[in-house]
Amino acid sequence: MKLRIGHLYPDLLNLYGDRGNIQCMKKRCEWRGISAEIQEYRLGDRIDFENLDIVLLGGGSDREQRIVCEKLKKIKSDFKEYVEDSGSVIAICGGYQLLGHYYDTSEGRMEGLSLVDLYTEQGNPRLISNIVIQNDHFSMPVVGFENHGGRTYIGENQPFGRVVFGHGNNDDGKTEGVIYKNVIGTYLHGPLLPKNPEVCDYLLKNALERRYGNGELMPLDDKEEIEANTYIAKRFPG
Ligand code: GLN
Numbered sequence: 001m002k003l004r005i006g007h008l009y010p011d012l013l014n015l016y017g018d019r020g021n022i023q024c025m026k027k028r029c030e031w032r033g034i035s036a037e038i039q040e041y042r043l044g045d046r047i048d049f050e051n052l053d054i055v056l057l058g059g060g061s062d063r064e065q066r067i068v069c070e071k072l073k074k075i076k077s078d079f080k081e082y083v084e085d086s087g088s089v090i091a092i093c094g095g096y097q098l099l100g101h102y103y104d105t106s107e108g109r110m111e112g113l114s115l116v117d118l119y120t121e122q123g124n125p126r127l128i129s130n131i132v133i134q135n136d137h138f139s140m141p142v143v144g145f146e147n148h149g150g151r152t153y154i155g156e157n158q159p160f161g162r163v164v165f166g167h168g169n170n171d172d173g174k175t176e177g178v179i180y181k182n183v184i185g186t187y188l189h190g191p192l193l194p195k196n197p198e199v200c201d202y203l204l205k206n207a208l209e210r211r212y213g214n215g216e217l218m219p220l221d222d223k224e225e226i227e228a229n230t231y232i233a234k235r236f237p238g
Helices: 020-030 063-082 094-097 197-212 223-237
Strands: 003-008 036-041 054-057 088-092 102-105 108-109 119-134 140-155 161-165 178-180 185-186
Touching: 003 020, 003 197, 020 036, 020 054, 020 197, 054 094, 054 197, 063 094, 063 102, 063 108, 063 119, 088 094, 088 197, 094 140, 094 185, 102 140, 119 223, 185 197, 197 223
Parallel strands: 003 036, 003 054, 054 088, 088 185, 102 119
Antiparallel strands: 102 108, 119 140, 119 161, 178 185
């Protein structure tokens, strides 16, 4: 079995080690005898969504986000088709904001991909914190680090988690991120997946299920990952 992971614009959207998420997915596949092929895309490259199983969009500064969003119109309809066909996506911070309709900043509006019904508005101050959230789908809390000026409004969509410690989507202290079909959007940098192996496996499972009709994953020894997660969760208990 093989999964193809597409990393969109790693030269621009690459804050705080988002690339580590790619390494994590690759390793957790390989440890189970599943091969993982990583394909990086630069601005202007044609993206063959039909061959992809997981797409990662990382975080970026407002300046870099603006460069990316200029080009998004070209991939919008193919990306939409992929998402509606249950393609897996993990989008972090700036990448998460780009999933929505727009991101309004003092420098003007950045049009998003409109893949998920949400929008973002810049606010003050920046929301910078360690963050712990709870999603009842996972046995462990999900931990990370957030640093964003944007406040994201997800409407009736399902959040990625409930905020235990930190700011989350818009500092209302309630929701963090979004889940829509097999898309996760989140403000959690960190990198996210190495410290939250259940989230990584959730993405792999969904992708395998879609491609091969069987998302069963062999359990791994996650002692170190669990220790890293527990350390943060205990330090910031809410
Ligand atoms: N530029 C966006 C913001 O400040 C996202 C930042 C990020 O990806 N860390 O809200």
